[in-house]
Each structure stands twice: as structure tokens, then as C-alpha cells.
Amino acid sequence: MTTDNNALRVDTIGNLIDPKLKPFIKLPESPSEKPHLIGSKCSSCGEYFFPKRAICPNCLKDEKPEDILLDNKGKLYTYCIVKAAPLGFDAPYAIGYVDIPEGLRIFSPLTECDKGKIKIGMDLELIVDKIREDEAGQAVYGYKFKPVSL
Numbered sequence: 001m002t003t004d005n006n007a008l009r010v011d012t013i014g015n016l017i018d019p020k021l022k023p024f025i026k027l028p029e030s031p032s033e034k035p036h037l038i039g040s041k042c043s044s045c046g047e048y049f050f051p052k053r054a055i056c057p058n059c060l061k062d063e064k065p066e067d068i069l070l071d072n073k074g075k076l077y078t079y080c081i082v083k084a085a086p087l088g089f090d091a092p093y094a095i096g097y098v099d100i101p102e103g104l105r106i107f108s109p110l111t112e113c114d115k116g117k118i119k120i121g122m123d124l125e126l127i128v129d130k131i132r133e134d135e136a137g138q139a140v141y142g143y144k145f146k147p148v149s150l
């Protein structure tokens with residue numbers, strides 16, 4: 001039963017993910033798995049990319065960089081708290097750049113927006129969470145980074 005419930009949850013969340021983000025997120029398929037961003041790695045020069053690329057812009061040799069699951073942990077490089085949100089978003093919220101072990105800097109919403117709890121250099125973990133509401137008031141999901149300690 002647990003497996004069926006998890007499969008249902010993945011399907012439900014999967015259907016709520018922003019269609020523009022779907023190609024870039026690997027949802028967990030069991031409680032022991034974590035969500036991951038899908039990037040790419042050049043087989044020729046070894047460079048990583050996010051979003052994934054159709055050709056390596058670094059060496060132009062690999063015409064089909066391999067899709068890979070990027071590390072779901074990172075460190076906060078910098079952030080900004082948004083107090084005047086676009087339609088569908090709840091303000092305040094924070095966005096930031098997160099450095100991951102592959103050497104990439106990921107632009108992402110953050111779960112935490114309390115200035116006293118956000119610290120540059122803090123450890124963060126990727127999650128899938130509500131990002132905004134669409135015109136019909138339906139929740140739209142995407143990726144965010146949350147502090148590891150919370």
C-alpha cells in the first residue's frame with residue numbers, strides 16, 4: 001500500500017509541476033529517494049550544465065551531452081527577498097543562487113525568506129514545493145532549495 005500511495009503522490013505532484021520545469025526535475029519514486037535537477041555533462045570536456053544542453057557550448061564537440069541527475073545539496077551563494085510579487089506569487093519570498101558540487105550555480109526560489117534565518121554559505125537541499133498559483137487558483141509546483149537544518 002505504501003508503494004501505491006507514493007506512486008499516487010508522485011503522479012499528483014508530477015501533474016502539478018510547471019510544464020516548463022518538468023524536463024528539468026526528477027521526482028522521487030520512493031520515500032528513500034530525493035528529487036533531483038536534471039542537468040547534462042559533456043562526454044568530451046566533462047563540463048556540467050543546467051539547464052541541460054543539446055550541444056556542449058564549452059567545447060562544441062559533444063553533440064549529445066548525457067543527461068545526469070545533479071546533486072540535490074548546495075550552498076547559498078547569494079539571495080534576494082522579493083517583497084512585491086508578480087501575480088500568483090505570495091510575497092515575501094526569497095530567490096537565490098545556489099552552488100552545487102558539480103560547479104554549477106543554480107538560480108532558484110528558496111523556502112526560507114526570514115532575513116534572520118538566511119545566511120550566505122548555508123547548506124541547502126533541493127525540494128519540490130508550491131511556487132505559485134495559476135490563473136485558476138491551482139497550485140503550480142517547481143523546485144526550491146530549503147535550509148538543511150529545517
Ligand SMILES: [Zn+2]
Nearest residue numbers: 042045056059
Ligand atoms: Zn564539452
